[in-house]
Amino acid sequence: MQAAAPKLVVDPKNRMNDLPGRNWLQFQKSWFVYSASSINDFVQFFTKIEYPDGRRGTAYLWSLEKLAPALDDTSKERLLTDDRHAVFPLDYAFFDAVPAQAEPSGSFSIDALAKHIEEVAARLRNNMYFTVAIRNSRIDSQPPAAWHLSKILARHFLLKDEKIGCLETLESCVENAPVPGWQPDDSIIYFLNFRKEIRDEQPAVYPASAPGQLDKKSVEGDGFATGPFRESWFVHRPPRRSKDVILHPAKFPEDLIAKYIRTFTKEQEWVFDPMAGTGSSLIAALDCDRRACGIELNPDFVALANKRVEDTHTWKLVEGDSKSLASYDDLPEFYDYCITSPPYWDMLRMRGAETQKKRKDQGLQRWYSDDERDLGNIDDYESFIAELRDIYAVVAKRLRPGRYLTIIVKNVKKKGVIYPLAWDLTFALQDFLVFKGEQFWCQDDQRLAPFGYRYSWVSNTFHHYCLTFQKL
Numbered sequence: 001m002q003a004a005a006p007k008l009v010v011d012p013k014n015r016m017n018d019l020p021g022r023n024w025l026q027f028q029k030s031w032f033v034y035s036a037s038s039i040n041d042f043v044q045f046f047t048k049i050e051y052p053d054g055r056r057g058t059a060y061l062w063s064l065e066k067l068a069p070a071l072d073d074t075s076k077e078r079l080l081t082d083d084r085h086a087v088f089p090l091d092y093a094f095f096d097a098v099p100a101q102a103e104p105s106g107s108f109s110i111d112a113l114a115k116h117i118e119e120v121a122a123r124l125r126n127n128m129y130f131t132v133a134i135r136n137s138r139i140d141s142q143p144p145a146a147w148h149l150s151k152i153l154a155r156h157f158l159l160k161d162e163k164i165g166c167l168e169t170l171e172s173c174v175e176n177a178p179v180p181g182w183q184p185d186d187s188i189i190y191f192l193n194f195r196k197e198i199r200d201e202q203p204a205v206y207p208a209s210a211p212g213q214l215d216k217k218s219v220e221g222d223g224f225a226t227g228p229f230r231e232s233w234f235v236h237r238p239p240r241r242s243k244d245v246i247l248h249p250a251k252f253p254e255d256l257i258a259k260y261i262r263t264f265t266k267e268q269e270w271v272f273d274p275m276a277g278t279g280s281s282l283i284a285a286l287d288c289d290r291r292a293c294g295i296e297l298n299p300d301f302v303a304l305a306n307k308r309v310e311d312t313h314t315w316k317l318v319e320g321d322s323k324s325l326a327s328y329d330d331l332p333e334f335y336d337y338c339i340t341s342p343p344y345w346d347m348l349r350m351r352g353a354e355t356q357k358k359r360k361d362q363g364l365q366r367w368y369s370d371d372e373r374d375l376g377n378i379d380d381y382e383s384f385i386a387e388l389r390d391i392y393a394v395v396a397k398r399l400r401p402g403r404y405l406t407i408i409v410k411n412v413k414k415k416g417v418i419y420p421l422a423w424d425l426t427f428a429l430q431d432f433l434v435f436k437g438e439q440f441w442c443q444d445d446q447r448l449a450p451f452g453y454r455y456s457w458v459s460n461t462f463h464h465y466c467l468t469f470q471k472l
């Protein structure tokens with residue numbers, strides 16, 4: 001059943017659309033439960049029925065024939081087309097690549113898709129948007145499709161926030177036999193949003209280069225293939241944080257981590273976290289009857305973590321720099337699983353972030369430390385990725401062969417530019433780890449903020465990537 005179309009408001013100050021504030025706010029959430037009628041939300045967010053100069057809003061839908069049955073009357077009031085040779089300039093374009101991806105493997109080409117999109121997007125008015133709906137399927141040794149396409153398109157268009165479309169029923173468009181070992185299910189569609197801007201040159205920061213191929217490495221079955229936690233998206237509401245651990249700016253919830261630990265390890269095996277913070281992953285490991293080891297740079301967090309355990313027999317937490325892992329003799333020679341979350345670049349040092357203001361008002365610590373070895377203090381993005389890569393290279397050396405590593409991270413937004421940290425990190429780790437797929441931790445317990453209201457699309461990023469890799 002289609003949701004009722006929003007009541008439109010003619011507001012001359014609203015340059016983007018005719019949506020009332022409530023609907024604007026809803027669209028700003030970076031993930032949503034997908035249905036065929038979701039197309040209406042995109043058309044109605046990114047176009048006005050009539051612009052101040054009197055023209056009617058025009059949208060290109062690829063392919064209109066397939067999308068038409070789901071369009072409501074409000075969307076149909078836009079001038080819709082899927083003729084790429086039509087003469088009028090466009091206010092919006094939407095490309096549904098999912099059916100093309102479901103064609104027999106070999107007939108879908110990212111390069112051909114990018115060419116088609118570039119051709120149509122050239123007809124967009126300046127500062128107008130387009131969206132591509134695409135799965136991240138990895139066919140043979142191809143790089144993840146959604147990330148790869150983004151990199152190609154971002155050479156000419158400004159990559160804005162992605163929205164993650166979460167499918168309630170499982171569908172797979174990957175025809176290949178499933179790879180051995182663990183992999184997530186396939187119930188996600190990326191909705192990638194771009195803006196056409198006048199540019200003299202390629203963007204200075206991101207992305208200068210297209211990703212390389214992901215190596216096609218074979219992985220032996222390992223007994224975890226039927227592990228229970230394969231959902232590619234899930235909503236998780238962490239319990240309220242206790243008074244102690246709230247001192248840490250970005251702690252993750254033990255009950256979520258426990259699901260991963262149960263999927264990837266057996267009792268008494270070693271779980272490692274090279275950036276342990278308040279020790280959440282290590283506590284989760286103990287709760288699951290595993291042994292826990294880790295490293296944390298900030299002595300205050302180490303003290304906090306140690307305070308949280310009674311029996312330290314199965315617990316080894318070193319205060320130090322995870323880059324020096326090889327020199328810490330206290331740690332086991334090999335561990336069986338690693339789950340961790342790095343600083344999200346230097347985002348905690350960004351002024352103006354809503355949560356940062358609240359923490360300041362409450363007199364709480366806003367960043368991890370002033371230590372120069374702290375990765376959260378590196379301000380150059382490329383150097384940050386390179387440092388992180390080096391740390392994970394050291395970490396991977398002591399991960400038992402065939403075993404897994406999960407990294408929880410977010411794509412970040414700084415001064416209006418998206419830095420796809422999750423994607424770039426994955427490409428950086430492919431020399432020594434095999435990427436097994438992403439899962440999304442979706443948050444629905446945060447308050448939406450009306451960023452960019454009436455003039456621009458800026459989402460509230462309420463999804464974290466949980467990236468899982470395997471060591472060969």
Ligand SMILES: C[S@@+](CC[C@H](N)C(=O)[O-])C[C@H]1O[C@@H](n2cnc3c(N)ncnc32)[C@H](O)[C@@H]1O
Nearest residue numbers: 251252275277278280297321322343368374375
């Ligand atoms: C996202 S937080 C981890 C939070 C942790 N998972 C928890 O639940 O408490 C990242 C942590 O990495 C630590 N860190 C940053 N650079 C480090 C380094 N070079 N070596 C070890 N730890 C580091 C920070 O002090 C911070 O506690």
